[in-house]
Amino acid sequence: MEKISRRDFIRIGATVTAAGAALAAASGTRSLLEKGGAPVVGRGGAMAAPPLxxxxxxxxxxxxxxxxxxxxxxxxxxxxxxxxxxxxxxxxxxxxxxxxxxxxxxxxxERLPRPRLQTGERGNGDWREISWDEALALVADRLSALRAAGQAHTVVFLHGETRGQMRALINRFMTAYGSPNVISQDSLDEQAARLATFLTQGINGIPVYDLNNARYVMTFGGNLLEASRHVIGYLGALAFMRRGRPDRGKLVAVHPRLSLTGVKADEWVPIRPGTYGALALGLANVIVNSGLYDEDFVRDFTFGFDDFEDEAGNLHMGFKRLVLERYPLDRVESITGVPAADIARLAGEFATNRPAVAVMPTGPGGLASGNSLYTAMAVHALNALVGSIDVPGGVWVQRFPRLADWPDWTPDPVAEAGLAQERVDGAGSDALPLALSAYQNVADRVLPAPVGAAQVADEPYPVNALFLYNANPVYDAPNGSRFAEALRKVPFVVSFASTLDESAAHADLILPASTFLEVWGDDYxxxxxxxxxxxxxxxxxxxxxxxDPGDVLLSLAAMLGGPLADALPWRSYKELVEYRLSAIxxxxxxxxxxxxxxxxxxxxxxxxxxxxxxxxxxxRLNAPKDGRFDLFSRELFAALAQGSSDDLDCLPHFDLPATVESGDAATYPFLLVTQTLITQPRSWEGILPTLQEAYGLQTNMKWSSWVEINPRAAEALGVKKGDLVWVESAVGRVQVPVRLYEGLWPNAVYMPPGQGHRTLVKWGRGSKANVVIGANPNRLLVAGTEPLDGVAAVSPTRVRIYKA
Amino acid sequence: MARWGMVIDLDKCFACQSCTVACRMENNTPVAGPDQASRGRAILWNEVLPFVEGEYPNVTMTFIPRPCQHCDNPPCIKVCPVKATYKNEEGIVLIDYDRCIGCRFCTVACPYQVRYFNWYRPEWPEALKEHLNPDPEVAPRPKGVVEKCTFCIQRLRKARQKAEAEGRPFNPTDYVPACVQTCTGHARYFGDLDDPDSLVSQLAASPRAFRLLEEMGTEPKVYYLKQG
CATH class of the missing domain: 2.20.25.90 (ADC-like domains)
Structure with missing residues (x-):
């Protein structure tokens, strides 16, 4: 620490002195600001200021x-x-x-002050501001006409993060209206983790890790301290874990990039992108092989550790045989690139420093490699092996309060007919039986396949109206330009965006949402x-x-009447929340x-x-089934039993993501990984200038994007720090400056998500309005969908890099 | 009189920069914008600095949050030709913006580079002026003066006033700067270094404690605790 010299401070921190030399001695004249230009920290004066x-x-x-x-x-x-x-x-x-x-x-x-209607061609930016009455009447007329024409199911509601009662309200609104098409963005990030918890523990939720009491934490993915679901709790818990020796716990971060989590971890384990699952199974191999697993827990509280016979008398492979036969260390080393000696050591540390937890990646992009469900299950299985399920310092299940029951209502024949229709995203269909949503699929199902490509699946019916809530698919979905096309094809698009974001720009009508600081609501x-x-x-x-969009939906329900008014009898979202909380x-x-x-x-x-x-x-009160942790998923076995005799489908296993070893490696030699930074808000599409000024801490990059390249790879490419390059994938390219970073898997490259928004505002001196800040890596992602669960399969995407 | 000091535990600091942003919101440092930021002129009284070392795969990175060190022997004061910068009786180094002539001797003299010069009148998009902190101590600084961390001196004043209004003696624990209050890793501690029982003086005496560029004899009142 003492090695840091004054020179370092000058180089890294401030440039005030360097800039100062240019202007030499500035004049002593200065103008006070009109607003509050009083002398400030004067000797004594301001200290006497009266309290406000x-x-x-x-x-x-x-x-x-x-x-x-x-x-x-x-x-x-x-x-x-x-x-x-x-x-x-x-x-x-x-x-x-x-x-x-x-x-x-x-x-x-950047906020939109009132509702606005697109007057010209959509996407052209010709808007007319209208009153709320006019706007609501427009939506209600359209919805009621569609409903009367038996087209209720052709209304689609795309949503991102929802808080408190909002998700239930959206679902209730759409169910009463008669559409099965409530499509959640979960398939871009958390769906795999939720499903893995359901298939192993019987609970559909993100596990809670009791890091406060853990002695050993192994996090897969670089998100834990930046973009995990309960990030603020984990920051505090890890600080507590570091309360001093000998109590100090150990944090290990497994990620292709040395992210902030890796930096602050006690050990960073670089790994080939997309191969977490193999490492987890390799660790399991060592733990099982050396007998370090928690025998009592495995015997009393898990299912499918040993081989077993089902009711029909068929023999099935258990978890033990799976990891011992299929995941020996030399194989795992060749898949993951993690040395076998390290795997053995990490497994030993993990199994002998209890309570230990293995954290599955949950943030955006954390699990999206096309093998994400089984990866999440493989990571989660480590917790069962060391008995860390439902113990202090282990994995907990989040409880939710019992709130007042929703009032009964009866669907009318229109709603029943609509709900019986197939979903637009294909979730729940034969191809995606476990999917709750497949957000990234919508564009491909609405549009004909691009020339030369096979149609993924035919559009079941044309979409007649589409709502966007906390969702900006043109920006946040892989290959979002397809979404822009798809939105143009839908005759009526309504957005609840607060700013004129990329998707709202293609809407007919924007009903701007209030910010969370202006509304009533609740939050679990x-x-x-x-x-x-x-x-x-x-x-x-x-x-x-x-x-508040909640109020808007309730107004629409009242205007539409019928089952909607029965299902949603409240006049405001505040009333709804008060009703629900009345049971506490x-x-x-x-x-x-x-x-x-x-x-x-x-x-x-x-x-x-x-x-x-x-x-x-x-x-615990809500233990699944018999309370056992499924190492062999009985749920999957039941769901897939017809015609499937392969036990692997029910066990956590590993398949290499198609992109890692696909044939286009010659054209696109690099693997693009992205990972959300802590400086990026998750439900706001506008620019927050102070977060921009703190944006890329590790790179000292503000108000911009960059691509991180390992210095050796950059040397081979002939690019230097700061060079502008194109990063190009099969579906698009973006221009960004290069940043050389030692903390990166040799052929991985990293771009920060969250940038690439156009701002209409002039932020600060010498800056321009109507410019794009940074570049959006989602434009490079090739949209794919994982079989079974509908999770987006986009990472790592193959790219190439060349000088701009 | 207290002698205010801060301790930052680098083991618990997760480099989230909440302190940086809390400081800006509390102290009204202006939006720099892409152009000024690219020239390194973003004013952030409490920046977190990254230091990368090593080669793949043995890479380490150290983050140092850097507020004003509030030296007991501050070089900035000695060079100020107009006595605009001074140390108050509680050890906080402050700037009298009315006296400052903008010569920037102090910015050069400060070995920690925590002093920022206002090259221009601070600017915000009009709408964003609504959220500026109305406390008089943090009214936007004029063009041509130097500014820096004050340990949120306005909070000290308000804490004293609150204690007085409640008819009780002021207690040093009534007052913390914005960065300490918001720290997500609970890595920052603040208090009276002269009180041997205070948490900060105990932590400052820890074998893990060190100060930046200690050999320069500046006697900083910001202590750091080494990473585990």
């Missing part, structure tokens, strides 16, 4: 899935600072940089294990004439005052007591 009349309002963040409790400082009706709510059990008073920067979202000049507390709810409420008067037995005033409520009893409960057992312990 301020209030602190508690609400809940919505910029990433953590959903932290916030306290917002409000002065003169303006929100001026955000802190964490100390009573929220996940963030416990801290607030990450995205939450801090949320003020820039609230007051962003996740990442703690126990159940809880955090309240969201307006901290300031709405800045613009925008509405809590002092209302206290709830309002604290902003959060949770079943904190676990915190104070003695190990082994009933309250403790509700969260931890194998007598």
């Amino acid at each position: 009349d301020e209030t602190w309002v508690k609400t809940t963040c919505a910029l990433c899935p953590s959903g932290c409790g916030l306290v917002v400082r409000v002065v003169d009706g303006k929100a001026v600072k955000i802190e964490g709510n100390p009573l929220h059990p996940l963030n416990q008073g801290v607030c990450c940089l995205r939450g801090q920067a949320a003020l820039e979202m609230l007051y962003s000049p 507390i996740e990442g703690t294990g126990y159940a809880g709810v955090s309240l969201r409420r307006p901290v300031v008067e709405p800045v613009h004439d925008t509405r 037995d809590v002092d209302r005033d206290k709830f309002e005052e604290n902003g959060v409520w949770s079943e904190m009893v676990y915190f104070n409960a003695a190990p082994g007591s009933p309250a403790w057992g509700n969260v931890v312990g194998r007598d």
